[in-house]
Each structure stands twice: as C-alpha cells, then as structure tokens.
Amino acid sequence: RGDVALSVAMTSISTLLAPFITPLLVLALAGSTLDVSAGDMFLSILQVVLLPVVGGLLLRTFAGRLVAGILPVLPLISVLGIVLVVTGVVGANADAVMTTGLLLGLAVIAHNTLGLALGYLVGLAGRLPETGRRALSVEVGMQNSGLAASLATAHFEPLAALPGALFSVWHNLSGAAVATFWARRPPATEGDREETPAP
Structure with a gap:
C-alpha cells in the first residue's frame, strides 16, 4: 500500500547508477579501487535486470494470452531461482559460513533493519505522505540481492x-513481515490526513 510509481522510479535510477557509484563508494569507504570495469558491470546489470524486464514487457504486450496462462x-x-542462487553461493562458501556466519548474519539484519527505519524517517522528515514513506522505507531497506550475488x-x-x-x-522474511504489518493499516487518504502547517 505504498507509492508504487515512486518505488519503481527509485529502483530504476539506482540500478542504472550502480556501475558508476559502486566503485566510488568502495574508494571512499575502503580506501581502495575496485579492479573491475564499470562498463562490464553495467553490461552485467543490463543482462540481469533490464533485459528480462524489457523482455517481460514485450511478452506481455504481444503474447498476453500465453503469459496469462502461466502467470500464476x-x-x-522466481522464488525457486533465488533459492538456487542462495544455495549455490552458501554451498560454495560453507567454511566461511561456519566461521563467520553469525557475525555476517547480524550485519545483514542490522543493515536491513536500519535501511527500513531510516528510509521511513527520511520520508517523514521530508513530509512525504504515508504512501511515500512506505515506498522509501522498502526501497532503502530491501535490495536486489539476486543482482548483488550475480555481480559478486x-x-x-x-x-x-x-x-x-x-x-x-x-530480507524476504523481514519484507514479508513489514508488508503484512502495513497491509493491515491502510494509509490515510488525502481527505483523512490533517493539514501540515507551512514552515
């Protein structure tokens, strides 16, 4: 029950900027450069994200009946695909999971929780409507982990x-919990919201 258009726009922009911003972030945070071509990473993002989306839109447009039959x-x-990716990555790093799994798990939980909370708070500080706050929270807290694993x-x-x-x-567990929580609390409509005083 959030602002879907805002969420899709933010996802599209962040995905397109990722190959350019990621090396700069690593340089700023880790003090070293990434030994990877931004062009190669950009092509990988196109292959993993944008091409399937465009292909899906074309299929829906020109083969709507076929898609309707398999839509359910x-x-x-999709879930099975993510499970296969996770299984392969965890299996290939079984030793690392045994030695650092707890610490890494706590870091993942903290990253996701802070993202959800800070996204909502930034929306609140920016006086976005409730639908915008929810979209911003999900956009910041939930990330394309399949893309992350593929690029890595x-x-x-x-x-x-x-x-x-x-x-x-x-994030599939936490995202489902947050979505369920908000689904039971519809955002106020324009008429129901109190007017925010001008600054």
Missing part, C-alpha cells in the same frame, strides 16, 4: 557473493 506459476519460478560472482571472488545471498534470505 511465475512467482514460484561474476566480478569478484565467490566469497563476495555470500552477504548478498544471506541478505536474500533475511
């Missing part, structure tokens, strides 16, 4: 994909 099973296929596997060591894989498991 597509979410299950393609451009770094397999161990780099482990945080994304664990995040995928956790």
Whole structure:
C-alpha cells in the first residue's frame, strides 16, 4: 500500500547508477579501487535486470494470452531461482559460513533493519505522505540481492557473493513481515490526513 510509481522510479535510477557509484563508494569507504570495469558491470546489470524486464514487457504486450496462462506459476519460478542462487553461493562458501556466519548474519539484519527505519524517517522528515514513506522505507531497506550475488560472482571472488545471498534470505522474511504489518493499516487518504502547517 505504498507509492508504487515512486518505488519503481527509485529502483530504476539506482540500478542504472550502480556501475558508476559502486566503485566510488568502495574508494571512499575502503580506501581502495575496485579492479573491475564499470562498463562490464553495467553490461552485467543490463543482462540481469533490464533485459528480462524489457523482455517481460514485450511478452506481455504481444503474447498476453500465453503469459496469462502461466502467470500464476511465475512467482514460484522466481522464488525457486533465488533459492538456487542462495544455495549455490552458501554451498560454495560453507567454511566461511561456519566461521563467520553469525557475525555476517547480524550485519545483514542490522543493515536491513536500519535501511527500513531510516528510509521511513527520511520520508517523514521530508513530509512525504504515508504512501511515500512506505515506498522509501522498502526501497532503502530491501535490495536486489539476486543482482548483488550475480555481480559478486561474476566480478569478484565467490566469497563476495555470500552477504548478498544471506541478505536474500533475511530480507524476504523481514519484507514479508513489514508488508503484512502495513497491509493491515491502510494509509490515510488525502481527505483523512490533517493539514501540515507551512514552515
């Protein structure tokens, strides 16, 4: 029950900026550069995210009846795909999971929880309506962990994909809990909201 258009716009922009911003963030936070081509990473993002989306839109437009027939099973296929990615990454890093799994799990939970909370608070500080706050919270707190694991596997060591894989498991649980909580509390309509005094 959030602002879907705002969420989709933010996801699209952040995905397109990722190959350019990610190396700069690593330089600023870790003090070193990434030994990976921004162009190669950008192409990977196109392959993993944008091409399937465009392909899905084209299929829906030109083969609507076919898509309508298989639409009920597509979410299950998506979940199975993520499960396979997570299983492969965790299996390839079993030793690392045994030694640092608890610490990494706590970091993943903290990252997700802070993202959900800070996204909502920024929306509140920016005086967004409740639907906008919810969209911002989900956008900041929930990340494309499948994309993260794919990029890490393609451009770094397999161990780099482990945080994304664990995040995928956790944020599906936390996201479902937050969605259920908000679904039971419809946001106020324009007429129901009190007028916010001008600054």
